[in-house]
Amino acid sequence: MTGLHNLIEKVPPVVPQPTKEGAVYTLNLLSATGTAILLSAVISGFFMKYNPVTLVRTFFKTIWLVKYSLLTIVLMLALGTLTRYSGTDTTLGLAFANTGVLYPFFGTLMGWLGVALTGSDTASNVLFGGMQKVAADQLGLSPNLMGAANSSGGVMGKMIDAQSIVVASTATRWFNHEGDILRYVFFHSIALACLVGLYVTMQAYVWPFSLMVVH
Known part of the structure; x- marks a missing residue:
């Protein structure tokens, strides 16, 4: 560029x-x-006897229904790129290194937070991947472990991200109940993320779990 x-x-x-x-x-x-x-989608539409006009109309109707989710995804990917090229990820990594031995746990929760905000594990890795590597290097941990922790913790945030909730409510035609879905699954999401964080911490420090880590 x-x-x-x-x-x-x-x-x-x-x-x-x-x-x-x-x-x-x-x-x-x-x-x-x-x-x-x-x-x-196009091939399936033709097999289902939809004409091109109906397919195009359905496409734009779907875009309109999820417009805010799409905008959020684009903006968060842009934020991730800006975070990388501005050096913010490295600054965050150095700051999070101050958590010391607790970093594997909190680093996993950062992945969870990233997916909860962006709606995408990929976007979360873009946003916080550099930070995880810097912090891991500073603490003498495996960057591979913390990169995997970012992604694994992020999976647990998938159930509470805005995009997934909007897609679920739209697919089931349960409109305007996104808040109900979020309240129902939030505790499960954070509890699972904490369990992953504890497991990553054991992989970082406790034998024989540490044998599974690629350095």
Whole structure:
């Protein structure tokens, strides 16, 4: 990306040597998940005897129903990119390293929070992945463990993210009951995230759980 490529430089203690941050964006339409979903929907529509006009109308109606969810996803992905290239992720990582031995637990909850905010495990990894690596390096933990913890904890936040709740209420035609769904599943979500956090902490420090960690 012009105006950003190789203009950001990471320096110690974040990295061993000063390293320029590349800003290269590659759009792979054929391998993108959305492309496969769109093609599947179109093919299924024709098999179900829908005409092209009905398919297009249904598409835009669906877009309108989930417009706020889509906007949230786009903005959170943008925030994740901004967090990375502004160095905020490394600043957060250094700050979270101050939690010391409790970091594996709280790092897992960061993944949970990321998915709860963004609605996507991928977006959460983009948002907090750099932070997890920096904090793990500072504490002598495995970056692979904390990266996996970010993703695993994030899965537990999937049930309370706005996008999933909107999709569930829309698919079941239970409109305007998103708050009811959130209140019902919130405790289960945080409880499961805490259990994952405890398991990650044992993997970080307790034998034989630590044998499963790839360094």
